[in-house]
């Protein structure tokens with residue numbers, strides 16, 4: 789359900805938020821071929837494997853490119869170079885330090901008026917809490933695996949966005965997800 793919901797959001801958010809010619813940064817494009825119709829896309833990921841997979845899916849798509857991240861926010865991407873940063877189905881893989889670095893860097897790479905979209909499994913939702921308790925039971929007295937979903941709350945994600953400098957931050961609840969969107973206001977609007 790999580791992935792399916794993410795695909796719904798990528799359609800609605802990017803279609804509403806981006807226009808032809810705008811620059812859209814999506815966290816990995818391997819599972820997102822439907823976003824190729826709007827804006828100019830940059831898919832970014834830490835995993836070479838995922839980027840290769842994305843390259844295969846995007847073969848023949850003119851307005852898409854890929855960027856290799858190195859676990860240090862959005863390093864290598866230019867300041868004020870994107871209109872949309874779309875990060876879905878990813879924060880569950882990052883610890884709090886890396887989430888913060890990602891949001892802070894998203895503020896840097898977004899142009900004035902640019903928008904960010906973040907989502908994660910909502911610990912405060914009934915479904916998210918049930919998923920959390922499943923992990924508690926599953927990994928009782930056992931070594932944790934290299935990847936295990938890490939949860940968020942609206943307060944956590946809104947704190948990163950507000951502290952990064954976004955003046956307009958909103959939380960949306962679509963269980964099991966919490967979604968945070970924010971806009972980097974233009975210099976004139978933020979005065």
Ligand SMILES: C[S@@+](CC[C@H](N)C(=O)[O-])C[C@H]1O[C@@H](n2cnc3c(N)ncnc32)[C@H](O)[C@@H]1O
Pocket residue numbers: 794815816817818819820833834835838857859875876877878881882886
């Ligand atoms: C579940 S996949 C989702 C990919 C894409 N957002 C989607 O929904 O199709 C999570 C992605 O996060 C990437 N990832 C994990 N840790 C990361 C990190 N520290 N920095 C950047 N990406 C990371 C993984 O390589 C993986 O491609």
